[in-house]
Amino acid sequence: MPTLASLSDPKAYHILTYGTLLGSTIFQTFLAGPLAFKVLPRPQFSTLQQAIFPPFFTFQTALPVVLALTWPGERVASVGGASMRQNAGIRGLMDGDNLWTALMPVVVMFGTSLLNLVLFGPATTKVMRERKHQETRDGKKYYDPGSKTAEMQRLNSSFSKLHGASSLSNVIGLGAMFYYGFVLAEKM
Numbered sequence: 001m002p003t004l005a006s007l008s009d010p011k012a013y014h015i016l017t018y019g020t021l022l023g024s025t026i027f028q029t030f031l032a033g034p035l036a037f038k039v040l041p042r043p044q045f046s047t048l049q050q051a052i053f054p055p056f057f058t059f060q061t062a063l064p065v066v067l068a069l070t071w072p073g074e075r076v077a078s079v080g081g082a083s084m085r086q087n088a089g090i091r092g093l094m095d096g097d098n099l100w101t102a103l104m105p106v107v108v109m110f111g112t113s114l115l116n117l118v119l120f121g122p123a124t125t126k127v128m129r130e131r132k133h134q135e136t137r138d139g140k141k142y143y144d145p146g147s148k149t150a151e152m153q154r155l156n157s158s159f160s161k162l163h164g165a166s167s168l169s170n171v172i173g174l175g176a177m178f179y180y181g182f183v184l185a186e187k188m
Helices: 004-008 010-039 042-069 089-093 098-138 150-187
Strands: 074-079 082-086
Touching: 010 042, 010 150, 042 089, 042 098, 089 098, 098 150
Parallel strands: none
Antiparallel strands: 074 082
């Protein structure tokens, strides 16, 4: 049974943060997003994604910062339920082997999420809005069969590239999360 001391132990917050980051990323990437795409009409799906992604990317960007601040370090002594640790927190992440084994995956998680938050996400949303306006000008949806105007082809191509870059960034971040899970397991 956890003690009240656990409430002030950064390790507990580190583990909860990692679990939340990994779980929410897997859920959004492989369950919620694909299911919403299958069951919602495209306009509603687009509206949902435009509402979900800014807070999701913010969440994904903030949680690696919490991971860095709550890095558990190495246990040097343990008596009863208490343990003494060294190299904890962000300074410990920058120490020795931790620089490559732990800090780099945290930096990758943060960087890929930040790219989605400030670059790929807003740019993709902008192209989606431009495409909606182009649908009005063309009198047909971007996904309707048949030929497309040159402008709609350009917008569809831009959307595909941005969406692909965002997805790749997300998958790279997810890979860093999995790798970090094994690094974290060695610390326990």
